[in-house]
Amino acid sequence: MTDGRLLKGERRRRALLEAALRVVERDGVAGVTHRSVAAEAGLPASSAAYYFGSVDELLTAALVWAADQFSGLLRAAAAAPDPVAALAAALAAELAEERRPFVAAEYELYLLAARRPALRPVARRCVDDLAALARACTGDPAAVTAFRAGVDGLLLQALVTGATPGAGDIEAVLRRLLPAAAP
Known part of the structure; x- marks a missing residue:
């Protein structure tokens, strides 16, 4: 070829x-x-x-592609001088009007992993990548878990309520979850 x-x-x-x-x-x-x-x-x-x-193969590939996009966002945030501020800005951009439908579709595929075990390794990669960013800021396993849950909660609540939190609002929550990551 x-x-x-x-x-x-x-x-x-x-x-x-x-x-x-x-x-x-x-x-x-x-x-x-x-x-x-x-x-x-x-x-x-x-x-x-x-x-x-198959459609399952298509859905899996779509989730892999979306997960790759999310991983790139996390890598860019982790490489920034202030990873928490960079992640907050990136998440705010993800919730902007033009990106919101894409994020909603990503979450629908992510949640599909609960019913389709073949999707779980890809969904797990998203969780692990987010945890890696948190671990770079803290050694506290509970804070890492809270951070992962907090990011998912912020995104899901914004999608469900139609809210569009700004980077400053998101950053304040993330810093509360990762107090060791203060600027």
């Missing part, structure tokens, strides 16, 4: 993954079919089945 065809294939695969997240956001996981995702991506109906042999 030539490099050009490989790049085209990767672009199509990514377009299908992004489309799958849009379908999840709009119609829920139950709305994800090869046909609905291909239509959302503007690709032929057979495209989704070509890249993903």
Whole structure:
């Protein structure tokens, strides 16, 4: 396969993954079919089945892709001079109007892991990556657990209530959860 065809294939695969997240956001996981995702991506109906042999494979790949995005966000925050402030700013950006549907779709896929064991390793990676950032700020296991729960709680409550907390509000909560991470 030539490099050009490989790049085209990767672009199509990514377009299908992004489309799958849009379908999840709009119609829920139950709305994800090869046909609905291909239509959302503007690709032929057979495209989704070509890249993903089953809907479960497509959902798993979508969660992996979303988890990779979240891991990148966490790595960038961890590398910042003030990881907590950087994470707060990133989470506030995730809850902004244009990103909110994507976050809602990510959480729907994340929660699907409770019913589909094949998704659990990917969901667990999100939990572990968040814990790693917290452990870089504190050696207290209870604080790490509280931090993980707090981040999930902030995001889920914002999604459910429609609230859009600012970076300062999020940072205040995160610093309460990780007192050793004061600036």
